[in-house]
Amino acid sequence: MALTDPGRYITSGGQLSNCLARPPRSHFLSLIHRHTFSRCTTQPEFNRATGCFVIDEAAASTSTTPPLTRKRKLDTTTTSAPPTSATAGAEPVRKASKTKQKQVEQVEAALPATPQTLVSDKPMDSDDEVNSVISSDEFGGDADSSVGDVEDFGADDSDVDFDDLPEHDNFETQEKDLKPRKKAFEVDHKVYSPEDIQRQQDDQVAEVSTLLEQPHEDTAILLRYARWNKEKLIEQYMDGQEEVLDKAGLGQDVQKSPPRIETIDGFMCDICCEDGPGLQSLAMKCGHRFCVDCYRQYLDQKIRGEGEAARIKCPGDGCNRVVDAKSLDLLVRTDLTDRYHQLLMRTYVDDKENLKWCPSPNCVYAIECGVKKRDLTRIVPTVQCDCKHSFCFGCTLADHQPCPCALVKLWLKKCADDSETANWISANTKECPKCHSTIEKNGGCNHMTCRKCRNEFCWMCMGVWSEHGTSWYNCNRFEERSGIDARDTQARSRQSLERYLHYYNRYANHEQSARLDKDIFHKTEKKMTLLQSASNMSWIEVQFLEEASQALQRCRQILKWTYAFAYYLARNNETEIFEDNQKNLELAVEDLSEMFEKPTDQLSGLKVEMMDKTTFCNRRRIIVLDDTAKRLKDGVWEFNVDLNKPV
Amino acid sequence: MAANKRIMKELAEINNNPLQGCTIKLAKEDDLNNWDVTMDGPPESPYAGGKFNIQIVLPKEYPFKPPVLTFKTKIYHPNVTNDDKGAMCLGMLRADEWKPPNKIVDVLKLVRAVLAAPQPDDAVEAGIANEFKTDRKAFDKTAQDWVKKYAK
Ligand SMILES: [Zn+2]
Ligand SMILES: [Zn+2]
Ligand SMILES: [Zn+2]
Numbered sequence: 151m152a153l154t155d156p157g158r159y160i161t162s163g164g165q166l167s168n169c170l171a172r173p174p175r176s177h178f179l180s181l182i183h184r185h186t187f188s189r190c191t192t193q194p195e196f197n198r199a200t201g202c203f204v205i206d207e208a209a210a211s212t213s214t215t216p217p218l219t220r221k222r223k224l225d226t227t228t229t230s231a232p233p234t235s236a237t238a239g240a241e242p243v244r245k246a247s248k249t250k251q252k253q254v255e256q257v258e259a260a261l262p263a264t265p266q267t268l269v270s271d272k273p274m275d276s277d278d279e280v281n282s283v284i285s286s287d288e289f290g291g292d293a294d295s296s297v298g299d300v301e302d303f304g305a306d307d308s309d310v311d312f313d314d315l316p317e318h319d320n321f322e323t324q325e326k327d328l329k330p331r332k333k334a335f336e337v338d339h340k341v342y343s344p345e346d347i348q349r350q351q352d353d354q355v356a357e358v359s360t361l362l363e364q365p366h367e368d369t370a371i372l373l374r375y376a377r378w379n380k381e382k383l384i385e386q387y388m389d390g391q392e393e394v395l396d397k398a399g400l401g402q403d404v405q406k407s408p409p410r411i412e413t414i415d416g417f418m419c420d421i422c423c424e425d426g427p428g429l430q431s432l433a434m435k436c437g438h439r440f441c442v443d444c445y446r447q448y449l450d451q452k453i454r455g456e457g458e459a460a461r462i463k464c465p466g467d468g469c470n471r472v473v474d475a476k477s478l479d480l481l482v483r484t485d486l487t488d489r490y491h492q493l494l495m496r497t498y499v500d501d502k503e504n505l506k507w508c509p510s511p512n513c514v515y516a517i518e519c520g521v522k523k524r525d526l527t528r529i530v531p532t533v534q535c536d537c538k539h540s541f542c543f544g545c546t547l548a549d550h551q552p553c554p555c556a557l558v559k560l561w562l563k564k565c566a567d568d569s570e571t572a573n574w575i576s577a578n579t580k581e582c583p584k585c586h587s588t589i590e591k592n593g594g595c596n597h598m599t600c601r602k603c604r605n606e607f608c609w610m611c612m613g614v615w616s617e618h619g620t621s622w623y624n625c626n627r628f629e630e631r632s633g634i635d636a637r638d639t640q641a642r643s644r645q646s647l648e649r650y651l652h653y654y655n656r657y658a659n660h661e662q663s664a665r666l667d668k669d670i671f672h673k674t675e676k677k678m679t680l681l682q683s684a685s686n687m688s689w690i691e692v693q694f695l696e697e698a699s700q701a702l703q704r705c706r707q708i709l710k711w712t713y714a715f716a717y718y719l720a721r722n723n724e725t726e727i728f729e730d731n732q733k734n735l736e737l738a739v740e741d742l743s744e745m746f747e748k749p750t751d752q753l754s755g756l757k758v759e760m761m762d763k764t765t766f767c768n769r770r771r772i773i774v775l776d777d778t779a780k781r782l783k784d785g786v787w788e789f790n791v792d793l794n795k796p797v
Numbered sequence: 798m799a800a801n802k803r804i805m806k807e808l809a810e811i812n813n814n815p816l817q818g819c820t821i822k823l824a825k826e827d828d829l830n831n832w833d834v835t836m837d838g839p840p841e842s843p844y845a846g847g848k849f850n851i852q853i854v855l856p857k858e859y860p861f862k863p864p865v866l867t868f869k870t871k872i873y874h875p876n877v878t879n880d881d882k883g884a885m886c887l888g889m890l891r892a893d894e895w896k897p898p899n900k901i902v903d904v905l906k907l908v909r910a911v912l913a914a915p916q917p918d919d920a921v922e923a924g925i926a927n928e929f930k931t932d933r934k935a936f937d938k939t940a941q942d943w944v945k946k947y948a949k
């Protein structure tokens with residue numbers, strides 16, 4: 151099996167390392183320590199009787215470990231946990247119900263060696279299958295079928311809003327096409343080279359050109375203008391040919407008096423303020439006239455600088471007219487035309503809902519997949535490019551199965567959000583009951599003044615200071631309403647933080663382990679060579695190490711996302727099944743991982759066991775993916791956030 | 798240089814036709830791409846009485862790329878970043894909305910309008926925007942406090 155392109159791991163690693171690289175700011179830590187210290191030593195008179203300390207001690211015992219330390223602790227517990235024995239193959243299903251055992255058997259029977267290479271392994275062989283992909287193409291534009299006005303697909307750059315549309319059963323149609331061998335977590339998709347993409351465009355131009363009886367060049371302009379929604383274009387062309395032609399910059403006026411470079415007496419260019427005689431200029435139908443140099447610089451800036459091509463607007467202030475192809479021909483310098491045509495190609499893919507560029511750097515392929523935006527609450531459409539990069543067709547982030555896109559976005563945002571750290575800090579320090587900014591206590595006085603909102607409150611009970619009168623040194627207002635509310639808020643924030651950290655730590659742990667595994671993965675070859683010379687095994691006979699290494703990578707990637715998934719999963723009857731599956735995968739991975747770390751001289755003796763473990767890991771992985779995907783599709787999972795709400 | 802001619806023309810126009818509540822000069826005499834603006838807080842706004850120093854940098858691609866505007870005077874405003882940059886990015890100041898015929902004087906008019914009427918839905922400071930929408934009194938108070946503290 152070929153080495154998987156390391157680029158894909160770099161992509162996901164880089165993106166996620168952001169989350170890891172965000173420990174609480176260290177100066178806060180030192181303040182916390184100092185603060186804890188000063189409270190214990192300089193203020194012994196405040197004791198349990200006041201009630202204040204009870205809260206603070208709870209805070210100290212549960213939350214004073216900074217997230218990173220906690221993480222390290224977690225690592226220790228994970229690795230020092232007794233490793234499951236060699237019989238672990240049977241162990242994880244110990245508690246499983248009959249149904250689950252059935253699943254295992256099923257999977258065993260149907261287990262493909264590398265389920266993710268679906269596309270390259272099984273090219274869309276039958277016509278049927280090709281059609282199932284292509285046919286979705288025919289509906290590529292149906293999402294904007296509510297758009298009735300030519301205006302709407304013209305200069306408007308806004309994305310089509312899929313959420314407002316009635317449920318369309320395209321997704322179901324796809325379900326009907328499911329071959330028994332396809333798993334719930336797999337989707338049909340197809341990889342296209344740039345030549346394929348060009349051919350697709352040419353074919354569509356040719357087809358529409360015949361229908362509209364327009365030359366190819368003009369048809370291409372019309373299609374680009376209509377965002378490659380040919381059904382809509384044809385319909386609107388039939389309704390009002392002139393209007394469509396006009397809006398695409400091909401109207402009669404343009405035909406009769408095409409834009410041309412002119413010299414007009416007394417003209418001053420509004421951009422460069424030049425007005426010399428012989429100044430060449432151009433204006434489109436809208437009448438906004440600019441000198442040729444400025445026009446060129448403008449187009450240069452748009453094409454080279456901002457990567458626009460198909461819908462560059464007139465430079466005129468507030469003018470939305472798209473620069474037509476004839477004007478572009480006159481103005482765009484030859485050194486820009488290549489870039490321009492590249493961009494037109496990009497626009498084609500960007501305009502089609504069922505096409506996406508592979509996000510891997512330098513990859514030139516595009517992927518076609520029929521899953522629509524509105525399906526994303528029920529499916530995680532993971533596709534694999536011919537460059538081996540596997541990514542989510544929904545959001546183009548690196549493979550994040552089994553977690554739906556919406557949760558991934560929420561989770562990454564949460565991880566990246568500084569306020570989470572601030573929250574953690576507030577669990578250790580305190581936050582102003584009024585503006586919620588973080589307060590560190592300095593010195594012994596309980597009379598706190600928030601630096602931000604100037605709110606004055608009591609450190610011990612969080613109550614408003616004015617309610618304390620002059621009892622400066624002794625807080626006896628524990629029952630004060632404002633104080634109770636404030637303490638409740640703090641307790642709640644601490645609780646939700648605890649919960650977040652629980653999942654975050656596990657997520658981050660796998661994130662980090664996957665990266666460590668990746669280093670090992672790079673060293674695997676060396677390890678294989680070593681083993682080869684130590685054991686007289688052939689190169690083929692040591693392949694099991696690479697397979698183990700790949701299994702570890704994949705499983706950790708999935709485990710990582712199961713924790714983000716679990717964080718948002720609301721408890722219901724099904725939750726336990728998910729957690730069991732997750733746990734079983736986790737155990738299998740830790741087992742294999744430990745075996746993988748063994749010194750070379752022990753490895754040859756472990757070969758059979760390791761191969762079993764690898765198979766077992768892959769099997770557990772498929773169970774997690776398949777089961778989670780099935781239930782997602784059936785709408786069984788309940789989440790404590792709304793998947794339809796945009797982040 | 799084409800851009801220089803344009804910028805000089807803009808400067809001249811502004812000098813002949815001063816914008817109310819704005820003093821404009823070049824930060825350095827020999828650098829046309831660095832403008833130094835002092836803007837009075839609009840009356841009837843919490844910024845009234847304040848004097849805000851705004852730096853305008855014209856990128857070398859100007860006017861094909863929008864000018865970059867920063868508040869040198871700290872200001873409590875949903876559309877200005879509350880950091881050492883004091884950046885504002887709104888409407889025509891965005892690369893995709895800017896059109897080359899737009900002028901600095903238009904930008905300054907926009908800034909004044911946004912000072913008079915903040916645009917919380919287009920905010921760079923979500924917290925301040927939220928306060929502006931939900932607790933105008935508190936917002937006005939802080940904005941005024943900041944004027945007293947930083948903009949006198
Ligand atoms: Zn010009
Ligand atoms: Zn125009
Ligand atoms: Zn690719």
Ligand SMILES: [Zn+2]
Pocket residue numbers: 542543544545546547550554555558
């Ligand atoms: Zn996604």
Ligand SMILES: [Zn+2]
Pocket residue numbers: 582583584585586587600601602603604605
């Ligand atoms: Zn406060």
Ligand SMILES: [Zn+2]
Pocket residue numbers: 608609610611612613618625626627628
């Ligand atoms: Zn108190």
